[in-house]
Amino acid sequence: MDFLRPPTWADALAAKAEHPDAVPLQGGTDVMVELNFGARRPAALLDLTRIADLAGWDDDGGRIRVGAGVPYARLIDGLGDRLPGLAQAARTVGSPQIRNRGTVGGNLGAASPAGDSHPPLLAAGAVVEAESAARGTRMIPAAEFYTGVKRNALAPDELIRAFWTPPAPGPQYFSKIGTRNAMVIAVCSFAIALHPEERRVGTGIGSAAPTPVRAVAAEEFLSAELDWEGRTPLAVSAAQRFGALVADAAAPIDDVRGTADYRRHALSVMARRTLTWAWNDHAGDSRREAS
Amino acid sequence: MRVNVTVNGAPQTVDDVWEGESLLYMLRERMGLPGSKNACEQGECGSCTVYLDGVPACSCLVAAGQAEGREVRTVEGLAEGSTGADGRLDPVQEAFVEAGAVQCGFCTPGLVVQSHDLISRVPDPSDAEIREALAGNLCRCTGYEKILDAVRLAARRRAEASA
Numbered sequence: 133m134d135f136l137r138p139p140t141w142a143d144a145l146a147a148k149a150e151h152p153d154a155v156p157l158q159g160g161t162d163v164m165v166e167l168n169f170g171a172r173r174p175a176a177l178l179d180l181t182r183i184a185d186l187a188g189w190d191d192d193g194g195r196i197r198v199g200a201g202v203p204y205a206r207l208i209d210g211l212g213d214r215l216p217g218l219a220q221a222a223r224t225v226g227s228p229q230i231r232n233r234g235t236v237g238g239n240l241g242a243a244s245p246a247g248d249s250h251p252p253l254l255a256a257g258a259v260v261e262a263e264s265a266a267r268g269t270r271m272i273p274a275a276e277f278y279t280g281v282k283r284n285a286l287a288p289d290e291l292i293r294a295f296w297t298p299p300a301p302g303p304q305y306f307s308k309i310g311t312r313n314a315m316v317i318a319v320c321s322f323a324i325a326l327h328p329e330e331r332r333v334g335t336g337i338g339s340a341a342p343t344p345v346r347a348v349a350a351e352e353f354l355s356a357e358l359d360w361e362g363r364t365p366l367a368v369s370a371a372q373r374f375g376a377l378v379a380d381a382a383a384p385i386d387d388v389r390g391t392a393d394y395r396r397h398a399l400s401v402m403a404r405r406t407l408t409w410a411w412n413d414h415a416g417d418s419r420r421e422a423s
Numbered sequence: 424m425r426v427n428v429t430v431n432g433a434p435q436t437v438d439d440v441w442e443g444e445s446l447l448y449m450l451r452e453r454m455g456l457p458g459s460k461n462a463c464e465q466g467e468c469g470s471c472t473v474y475l476d477g478v479p480a481c482s483c484l485v486a487a488g489q490a491e492g493r494e495v496r497t498v499e500g501l502a503e504g505s506t507g508a509d510g511r512l513d514p515v516q517e518a519f520v521e522a523g524a525v526q527c528g529f530c531t532p533g534l535v536v537q538s539h540d541l542i543s544r545v546p547d548p549s550d551a552e553i554r555e556a557l558a559g560n561l562c563r564c565t566g567y568e569k570i571l572d573a574v575r576l577a578a579r580r581r582a583e584a585s586a
């Protein structure tokens with residue numbers, strides 16, 4: 133096995149072009165488990181932790197560009213105010229030690245349907261910045277990034293450099309079902325993001341289909357239904373319909389963590405709940421603005 | 424491959440490291456530092472927790488090669504003068520002993536490092552903060568109550584010492 137340690141991003145792209153079968157290694161919280169258990173014996177590991185600019189972010193006010201190597205713990209501390217949905221999801225990942233090492237870049241690389249960053253990235257309309265030495269940069273919307281169970285849109289010579297997302301234009305929430313608060317793979321999860329200026333709702337469903345997915349029909353229904361200007365209280369029937377449409381968007385299976393029926397039910401409950409929190413925040417903002 | 428790493432303050436060179444092995448394996452099997460324990464090798468138990476450049480991590484999930492040029496601090500490096508005969512335990516270690524937070528001791532090194540980090544960042548942690556900080560460390564013996572006692576005791580000692 134080779135251990136490749138590119139010092140710069142350009143070196144990393146060159147190394148990936150030369151060794152397309154090299155496995156990128158960031159926090160190692162997915163890769164090392166597979167190595168320790170002999171589930172994977174790659175020809176080479178491509179350590180990305182020397183590349184300083186992967187571990188930072190830029191905020192030009194319009195969009196935030198977050199490097200693929202920012203660990204969850206730093207994302208929560210440094211970007212929690214601007215990316216509240218993603219930060220809320222990040223707080224549920226593993227344990228403090230896992231959050232000190234694990235990254236959104238690694239979550240995207242692994243592309244597990246249960247990965248906790250995916251629902252908030254989908255809901256916020258995030259875009260993945262991928263790059264190869266041969267073809268340069270490619271911007272891939274999160275909704276097009278997940279292509280199958282643990283599969284993503286990256287070509288063998290590509291690496292994830294960053295993801296782009298606007299700072300939250302409105303309330304964002306994430307909710308996850310598991311057996312305890314720490315160290316759980318989601319039975320299922322849900323994220324919501326309100327985009328009040330565009331009068332649009334974003335959603336993301338985790339662990340209830342072969343890939344993370346949006347609930348498009350639920351988004352369209354709710355975007356039209358909400359009283360964005362008047363901010364009048366949410367009708368119970370609208371919240372219920374939203375929950376039902378979210379459950380319909382999932383394609384869950386029965387497995388050791390839960391049944392398909394349970395997942396559908398839990399999704400409708402999480403959808404209603406997170407919507408209620410988000411809408412109350414939106415209505416509360418108007419009260420604050422008025423006073 | 425060769426790995427150059429500073430462990431508990433001393434620069435070291437380790438040869439014949441396999442490219443796919445973990446920092447935990449290198450520490451235990453090649454550097455004579457068996458304090459960090461190997462229980463699960465999948466990040467679930469926290470018994471392998473070490474500081475990597477000052478940040479606690481599960482050493483079973485760090486590739487040995489990723490430690491190149493970095494600083495590692497293990498449970499062996501917490502005690503003052505731990506290399507000499509007059510070595511004194513760190514207050515966190517003392518508190519674990521006094522509070523009865525050690526039974527079989529397998530989880531202890533990881534819990535000690537993780538608690539050490541907590542009280543250096545949060546000098547007077549609430550119970551909720553202690554539970555959250557230790558959520559990634561499993562103990563099969565104590566039932567955790569005495570571990571919480573130990574962390575509270577260590578935090579108190581630290582506050583008294585700096586007052």
Ligand SMILES: Cc1cc2nc3c(=O)[nH]c(=O)nc-3n(C[C@H](O)[C@H](O)[C@H](O)COP(=O)(O)OP(=O)(O)OC[C@H]3O[C@@H](n4cnc5c(N)ncnc54)[C@H](O)[C@@H]3O)c2cc1C
Nearest residue numbers: 158159160161162163225226235238239241247248292466
């Ligand atoms: C105990 C434990 C608990 C966990 N709990 C959770 C949880 O609650 N929620 C959750 O979502 N996940 C969880 N995970 C899984 C894991 O922590 C996350 O998926 C994490 O985001 C992976 O990030 P990493 O940097 O450690 O990735 P790595 O292990 O370094 O890499 C993961 C994958 O991404 C690829 N990759 C990494 N960086 C890049 C890049 N820049 N370009 C292209 N490909 C890349 C790698 O080749 C690999 O396939 C847990 C893992 C453990 C061990």
Ligand code: FES
Nearest residue numbers: 463464466469483
């Ligand atoms: S041995 Fe590393 S977390 Fe269990």
Ligand code: FES
Nearest residue numbers: 526527562563564
């Ligand atoms: S004392 Fe035995 S595992 Fe904790």
